[in-house]
Amino acid sequence: MTSLILYCAIGAGLLVLLLLAVLRRPSRPEGSAEALLEARHALRTLQLGLLPQELVGRFFARDDLEYVVAHAPKATEQLFLEERKQIVLAWVNQVRQQFISLQDFHFGHSRHFIHVSLASEITLAWEFAALRTVCLVLYLLVYFRGAYGAQQTAGKMVGIAARVCALSEKSLAFLTPAESHALTDNSARGSAPV
Amino acid sequence: MLSLVIWWVGLFLDAVILFRAFRCKTFARYPYFFSYFTCIVIVDLTRYFIYTHDPSAFRNWYWSTQFLSVAIGYGVILEIFRHALAGYPGVARFGGRILWASLFAVLTYIACKSLTATNWSAAATGAELERDLRTVQAFALAGILILISHYRIEIGRNLKGIAAGYGVFIALSVMNLAVQAYAGPSIQGVLRGFQSYSFFISQFAWITALWSYQPSPKAPADGGLESDYETLSRRTKETLRALRERISGKLKE
Numbered sequence: 001m002t003s004l005i006l007y008c009a010i011g012a013g014l015l016v017l018l019l020l021a022v023l024r025r026p027s028r029p030e031g032s033a034e035a036l037l038e039a040r041h042a043l044r045t046l047q048l049g050l051l052p053q054e055l056v057g058r059f060f061a062r063d064d065l066e067y068v069v070a071h072a073p074k075a076t077e078q079l080f081l082e083e084r085k086q087i088v089l090a091w092v093n094q095v096r097q098q099f100i101s102l103q104d105f106h107f108g109h110s111r112h113f114i115h116v117s118l119a120s121e122i123t124l125a126w127e128f129a130a131l132r133t134v135c136l137v138l139y140l141l142v143y144f145r146g147a148y149g150a151q152q153t154a155g156k157m158v159g160i161a162a163r164v165c166a167l168s169e170k171s172l173a174f175l176t177p178a179e180s181h182a183l184t185d186n187s188a189r190g191s192a193p194v
Numbered sequence: 195m196l197s198l199v200i201w202w203v204g205l206f207l208d209a210v211i212l213f214r215a216f217r218c219k220t221f222a223r224y225p226y227f228f229s230y231f232t233c234i235v236i237v238d239l240t241r242y243f244i245y246t247h248d249p250s251a252f253r254n255w256y257w258s259t260q261f262l263s264v265a266i267g268y269g270v271i272l273e274i275f276r277h278a279l280a281g282y283p284g285v286a287r288f289g290g291r292i293l294w295a296s297l298f299a300v301l302t303y304i305a306c307k308s309l310t311a312t313n314w315s316a317a318a319t320g321a322e323l324e325r326d327l328r329t330v331q332a333f334a335l336a337g338i339l340i341l342i343s344h345y346r347i348e349i350g351r352n353l354k355g356i357a358a359g360y361g362v363f364i365a366l367s368v369m370n371l372a373v374q375a376y377a378g379p380s381i382q383g384v385l386r387g388f389q390s391y392s393f394f395i396s397q398f399a400w401i402t403a404l405w406s407y408q409p410s411p412k413a414p415a416d417g418g419l420e421s422d423y424e425t426l427s428r429r430t431k432e433t434l435r436a437l438r439e440r441i442s443g444k445l446k447e
Contacts, residue, residue: 001376003372003375003376004372004373004375004376006372007325007329007368007369007371007372008368008369008372008373010329010332010333010365010368011332011364011365011366011367011368011369011372012365012369013336014332014335014336014361014364014365014368015361015362015365017336017339017340017343017361018339018357018358018361018362018365020339020343021339021342021343021349021354021357021358022354022358024343104346107344107345107346108345108346110284110345111282111284111285111345111346111347112281112282112284113283113284114283114284114287115284118287118288118291121288125344
């Protein structure tokens with residue numbers, strides 16, 4: 001009976017994959033100016049606007065809440081909690097979008113190269129998936145428990161983001177393997193060193 | 195009588211597919227697929243001949259030709275692999291590994307199972323072996339589909355149709371053969387008929403998709419992309435390094 005279920009699951013899984021492949025919408029051509037600009041924008045946004053620890057810390061800062069609880073009426077406290085929740089939800093959405101953009105860009109381009117590392121690609125795919133899952137969990141936590149019920153998850157997300165960045169950097173190393181040789185070997189004798 | 199009518203309809207659909215293939219010159223574009231398809235048509239014709247002239251010999255002929263059709267079915271997987279990943283050598287390398295890994299895993303499983311098997315019945319063993327060989331194909335095709343989807347590789351209408359038609363046939367065959375192996379010889383006649391009907395779905399998919407030649411879009415030219423990407427990757431690496439240092443530095447605080 002177990003083998004029957006297993007084989008039926010394999011068959012059903014293949015049917016689902018086929019359905020997804022047939023229904024998949026065409027993607028933009030990679031290497032287009034729009035794709036390059038979007039990826040650059042995603043990286044810059046993540047670096048400068050969305051992931052700095054000061055910003056993340058500020059979103060979940062307890063002292064803000066304590067100040068409002070101590071000095072403001074109940075209605076203001078409610079308003080503060082609601083607005084903080086909306087801000088955090090918008091932030092989580094933006095982070096998620098930027099990581100999806102970065103992921104699409106990375107895998108859309110790495111497919112063209114022969115020397116792609118299988119281990120690195122699988123690890124990256126796993127880390128991106130983990131990051132997106134954490135984003136989803138964080139979104140749900142904030143949505144149901146408010147901004148102050150999800151501090152630990154936010155910390156975890158930032159941690160995974162750091163790992164993803166490290167792995168992305170590692171996986172991109174194969175793209176410019178000859179760079180250092182080109183820089184050192186091509187200088188003519190007597191000319192200025194590169 | 196009904197089974198004969200279904201047979202005629204099937205042969206008519208085969209003829210239409212082959213006629214369109216010669217008319218639109220798609221036969222030369224997808225040689226592995228159409229070699230497989232031609233073999234299937236020949237096998238079907240011989241089966242029809244034996245079924246109508248010597249039904250007692252049909253059973254043995256069915257199993258021997260069935261394994262031939264499973265074996266040449268790997269050509270369809272190869273065709274999908276060859277066309278879909280042609281412009282993407284890195285992904286093709288992954289795909290090759292997935293194909294070998296799935297073949298190795300299932301053949302090891304079959305070998306272990308046959309070593310431990312105590313009772314052998316020709317029909318039950320035949321169904322189980324075919325199920326296992328079809329499972330290898332299911333894994334290989336699933337691997338290719340996952341790679342295509344993950345790396346956002348565009349495939350044309352023809353290839354989509356070949357994959358969809360053959361994939362549906364494999365998926366339904368695996369399920370059908372699993373039920374056959376589980377239920378035993380009593381139900382095999384009915385289920386074998388079901389397998390023939392499931393081939394109709396594939397035939398319709400192939401007729402629709404292969405009516406005219408519509409190749410997969412070409413991969414972007416490497417030269418321009420490489421220079422684009424080298425510039426971008428240098429900057430990306432710098433940005434990622436800065437980002438990582440920033441985040442990990444803050445995490446340590």
